[in-house]
């Protein structure tokens with residue numbers, strides 16, 4: 306195994322500083338596009354073809370491809386956006402200590418983008434074929450990937466594998482399964498009436514909603530990784546009025562595609578029954594990220610990654626995590642998918658976000674060899 310990268314650690318840190326200082330909060334289209342331009346130039350210089358998926362509200366999504374990117378190639382997914390608004394860098398500047406690197410987006414996931422670039426450049430400079438790779442960098446991951454989801458699904462179809470560049474877990478684990486999640490809003494229309502004079506003429510929307518929610522919460526199976534939680538509720542108009550309206554928001558987390566289908570069907574079935582015939586119950590919302598299940602295909606990717614890490618004297622484990630990522634989209638299409646391939650860090654989305662310094666070169670070397678192994 307070749308430990309040699311095209312850059313020194315210092316050069317990698319300088320590139321990371323440049324990436325972090327090009328702030329790119331999800332809602333800052335101009336900032337994300339400027340950062341995208343920088344990435345475009347870097348990958349073009351390595352010989353990648355660039356496609357741009359132009360957006361009006363968010364930054365443009367970018368697709369980089371090797372010239373002969375085929376249908377059965379490898380898809381690499383990363384995001385350019387961060388949760389940090391422009392100006393965060395003033396109070397939370399890029400900072401290097403002996404053990405850590407700090408800054409907005411340093412681990413989620415600008416460090417991963419440096420890793421990707423350095424790995425590709427090293428392979429290129431070593432005269433290795435880069436084919437066939439498709440790199441998809443979206444601009445709205447931190448706000449749910451609403452505009453990039455169709456693009457991810459289109460690019461993922463017929464690929465051999467999908468590699469997702471979210472950071473490794475704090476202990477260095479990569480991620481081979483994730484829960485999926487969604488939000489449902491249950492609305493109840495009742496009939497208002499004076500609660501003192503003629504309450505019998507009213508149909509109480511809050512009462513109706515309460516009964517419905519008790520049933521919905523019973524769908525939870527925490528031991529099976531299925532959680533149904535009422536996270537918000539509102540209703541009523543005044544202290545002397547039978548409430549004509551009430552609504553609740555329900556957060557649902559699932560571990561399998563089967564649970565996802567079942568729980569949605571059951572929520573709708575529960576809401577189709579009215580305790581008081583004069584009320585009407587509606588369900589809105591749904592799942593925005595399917596679960597990423599640990600499949601045989603994913604296991605094979607994981608075994609390859611583990612072997613390469615082991616060859617570099619790094620022991621890595623894999624894990625399941627509750628949080629969502631774009632890995633769910635290719636995984637739900639049956640594409641072997643592995644996530645958490647970025648460097649190790651913590652404090653994501655806070656002003657303590659950091660990368661563990663030694664993991665920067667370590668994970669880049671492993672990733673480079675992983676790419677080489679996956680090259681046909």
Ligand SMILES: [Zn+2]
Pocket residue numbers: 384413414446471472
């Ligand atoms: Zn991320």
